[in-house]
Amino acid sequence: MSTCSVSKGCFVFKPKSKKRKTSSAADYFSEGNNDSEDSGLRFDTCQLLWKQIKCETEELQDDLNKKLFDSLIRYLRQSHSDFKEKKTEWACRMKSNEVPTAALVLGVNVTDHDLTFKGLSEVLQDEVTPFVVSLRSKECQGIKQLMQKLMTRLMGCHVDVDSSEEEEPSVISPNRIRCSVTFLTDWYRNVTRKTDIGTSCQKGASPSRHWESPPVVVIFKDMESFTTKVLQDFIIISSQCMCEFPLVLIFGIATSPMIIHKLLPHSVSSMLCIELFQSLSCKEHLAKVIDKLILTSQFPFKLGEKVLQVLINIFLYHDFSVQNFIKGFQLSLLEHFYSHPLSVLCCEFQEARKRVKCLSPSQCENIRRLTSFRRFVESQASNKQTVLLTDDSCLKETVQTLLQDLHTYHKNYFPILRCLHAFMSSLPKYPLGKQIRELHCACLEKRVWETEEYESAIQLLLFVCFRMLAKDELVAILEKCVEIIASSSATHLENSAKKLEEYLDQFKKFEEANDDQAETVTSLKEIQKKTDLYHLQKTLLEMKESRRFKKLSKFEMLRFEVVDFIDSLVRNHLVPAEMQTLHEVMYFSTTNTLREHLNAAPRIALHTALNSPYFYLKNEALKSDVGCIPNTAPDICIAYKLHLECGRLINLVDWLEAFSTVIIAAENQNSTIKDQMDDIIHARFIRAVSELEFLGFIKPTKQKTDHVARLTWGNC
Template identity: 30%
Template sequence: MDSTVSVSKGCFAFKRKKRNQGPTSARFSGQSWYKAYRNSLTSSEELLNVLENQVFDEIFGGLIDYISTCTSGCVKSHCEIPAATLLTGVNMPDHSSLFSTLSKKVSHSCSPHVATLWSRDCSSLKASVERMCSQFMLVPANEETGNVSSDDEEEGEAESQNKRKVQRWNFNLKYLVSWYNNFQDNPLPQKKKKATKILPKSSSAKPLVVIIPDFESFTTKVLQELILLLKVFQPKLPFVLVLGVATAVSAVHRVLPHHVSCCLRMKVFHSQPSLAYLNEVLEKVFFLPNRPFHLGGKTFKLLMDVFLFHDFSVMGFIQGFKYCMSQHFFDKDWTALSCMPDELPSAAKHLSKTDIESVRKLPSIRKHIESLSSRKDQIAWITDDNFVKGEIVKLLTELHKYIEAFFTSLKCLNLLTSDLPGAPLEKHLRSVYVLASTCDIVKSQELKEGMKLLSLSSSDELESKLKEVLCILHEAVKNGAQQLETVTKKIDGFLPRFKTLWMPSSPTKSMRSPLKSPSKSARSPLKSPVKSPLKSPLQSPSKILTNISSRSQFREKLREMKDVSSYLSPFEKLRTEVLTCLLEDLFTTFLVSPQTKPLHEVLFFDDVSSVKSYIIGSQRQALLRGLRDPHFYLDCNCCKLSDLGDILPTLPDVSIVYKLHLESGKLINMFDWMQSFLTITNPSTSFEEQTEVDPKLQARFTRAVAELQFLGFIKSSNRKTDHVTRLTWC
């Protein structure tokens, strides 16, 4: 067929298509487990966003106020550069997100002129000035690449025109002065889509905010020259510096000499430690009883260990939580039961026969069926699907009530034991949660030690703690935890008795309870007169142990003294009643491990083995596994191996080269290695040595060898030029 003859030749430009904003997981949108997953994930993200805004408002509130007011009262002829030093701490891996949020808040509330200078982009003074001026003049750093989204192309026509006017050779402070003056006279119009973020009109000029997130990583000479240069232009340009310091304020004085630091008017601000932020996230997002998804004790401990011993990243902890949530829901339709209590009947109604069979196979349901006393109910659980649906709703409703009481009791226990000497149950709620979720906390040695220390508490201390416990219980009862109403009333009845504890009593009662003062009794509650059934009440132990001639008599006397009943003061009696009520009526009843409850697999995810290899990655192990068995990661049929020793031509080139190098000794002949590679990748050729090699196959082999050398498996040999040295043996 003849080719089409073109009437005219030309170059035509077509606008590219808009990005598809539809959901990437459309194939899952109709499945019940995905709907439950999206609901749970959305509610968690909403709470996290609210908490993140609160935390950032606390951190950036004073800083933004300082930036807004620092340039208003200075005399322009000899003023220093205002500098806010933000101490972030050494364990702040969420550095970039912290300062990107700060940049957005400053641009929305203080000044539209914000520039962020990272040390990796500012190797010299020229690069630093160009980087700073380009951001002030609204020119993106990747202008040459042209990676601008379609939304940005549609939004600001005036802004894009301004970008085209500024050329790269104008990125200097002299041009910035003229640009800034023109900008103050003719500011850019605000975008319609961001009309809610219009800055308030003010007669004063907006400052030029320069944010340096990694102050310690900057080259000392570049930083000093930059500050001195900004000081020269300070009368014409109102610069404000924000220094992100990870260690201490002394780092600023160590890096900047006196003639440079005297150019700055510094004020120090402190950010919240990542551990304190994580505690807020746990208590206000993850430890809420009305959540349809919870982490089990083992999985939660894994995420906490990664946080405490690896990165101190709150964002990493949240991402790990989301991954565990996705593993819990993925491709399991019965996880649609992970919903709110009012949605349970509808979710149970839509369960299929396969889903009900999966529920029957859960370990907790097997134990529940075996524990049923009625043979009829056991048969119904196995044969009747409608009966199972009704029982699922009942069990999950009870489980939701249990979770509400469980977290309430957990907070009460943490409140009582967090300030005890030695902290037997540790000071944070997360530690108590791990202990209560993995074992029977009532029988644990930690709780026994805590109750012993509580039995030595004073009257005022116990009364104040009891009031705080009652506040938690009353709030839970108000939110619908009716199962806690009885124990709340019982504990509430102890408070009036504390008020009448030290009131004057009759002489007969005071003789039976001879206490000199309340404070003395509180300090030494165990020192009270002893009433022995064998001797008189006032006889001392030293007189009881007289006239003993043998060890057997001494042992018998000690056993008798062990059973001696002592007189207790009114406070000691009340303290014993309070602790007994808390232990038996609250902790023993409601602090039962979730693993003992039927259908706990629906609301709790505790499969550590399935997520540990993904959350705590071992680089060497993952690398070797990928080279030996690419199917594990690629999940394609062409790489599926019946035996790990097999070498298929469809495997990736680096995998073939790696398996061939395992068959060699310390030195590998490159020519023999390439011939083996060609034999596998191109088996149609003869078995004789190929003198003329296909350039494409040779390039593939060369690239695979280079990748293997980059990974550290081989290196070039100095002994023989046509050989390489093998570095690993496994």
């Protein structure tokens, strides 16, 4: 745009109206990605795969909670029946001091409790009562706030409101609610007087599924965090109105049920009729999740040994949170599809074959750069190597075959892994680990049969375990192995399953117990013939020598054959995944990215941000040499770098003078303006020092009034 005018003037050019472009998740997925080819297809594949995984985890969570929720509902039904049986006033007085209370011990994985309480509230509202209220300690600092939260949320359950005077309490504004037991009992009596309580209290709920005179359930999600005075007052108030309406308390406990008696005196805890409920251990829950997501060939995406170990270590040593483990799995999935261009082939085998045929020349070159594929090419004949490196059509055919081999490897790997764990779990001291995830990590790391732990485990199987195991126990292990292989979809293991069934039939038909019994009786008769000590010792030594060099029985020979057969299956099918060609397509092994996102290091991040602000702000003006303080840096960065040059005690006057020198150099002002800016610089310095104190780098000290103490050491 230009203007032609002989006179001076001001020209206004209105910008063209542009519609704001909305960015989708797929756009963010491909934005900033150097390997943007097939990014849309990779994003769709990632979304579809995560949707399937999320569905599996939700089903698993529902199955694990079903037993706990059913037992809670049975307890509620029993307490509700006790309320309905109170016919006389005398019975009401006898029961009035007992408030039904369910102590729900969920474990120290506090971050997973919200999901459990959400599912519990939904089940109770669908099957038991519409009056379910969940409370947190931060919402209830006093008894007044607790009662107001309780009554407000109970009123919110009543959707279909009439204009009659008797139902006026249900439409009162929360700011005008009178927090009293009389008000609560009158409201409950008015609401339950309706014939169709399901329609009036919850939309979409079936009236027949709610109980008659449904109880009011109050859930204390974090019972340990509630103030003792608040709990005491609420329990005393609740015990006074038990004959008016049914009330049930649910305490969410993370530590131990004894916390109830530590927080409440005996006079108050005696008013509670406590029933203990224990949820599934977080370790057992993790084992179920790993079995469902990782130890299966259902999902093509796999975690490498180091990545899986990082997620397990975070779980065991940080939070015990299964949900955080699943989020880490999701992050690994997203990072794999975002960073690896060949992850477009990480899908079902039939779909992967179609995508291989449509690979571009650049994608073919990406395949040739893979370490596993180069190892495969080097093992081929020279003429075959030339064709694979130059001909894309031949490469695609080979890739299809290799992907089929990789899918077959997974179908065979997991059943054999479970069979090996069935044998190893019966060994003393668990040389290959007690959990199957430990055995899986050992198999991913290296050839497990070449480790000392595996050799010691085989020795235990041969010389200790099988001599100690009864025939029934050995038969049970073999039956479990046959069931594992039969339930898998591995067609290549049919012969192995038949072989195990043959061994199983031989064990069932064997009469080793009778032979051992006859041998024992004969030995006892020989010992009883000798009465003196000399002949007795001689006979025992002869029996010991004869057992050392005696020929193995048929039963023992059969046990040795079973061990050899299991060992051959391990060597054939439990090869490490890194030895498989094209394993990079399905396995995510980048642990650095995972650690940066999941293993928080706040001190390092703070030091990097304050010492080198360019690392985060990406402003060219902030670039500086090592050891220099940039003039254009934020105030807190200048104050931080200056405080690194001080000792344990920092003189505030000297610190301010140094700070002012840097600021004046940045402003490039003369002495007159410098005097006018002293107040502004002083205020900026105070703010920077306050921020450093808030971050924990310095603190006030009583040794010298004009000094502050430094809380860090070194340069970080």
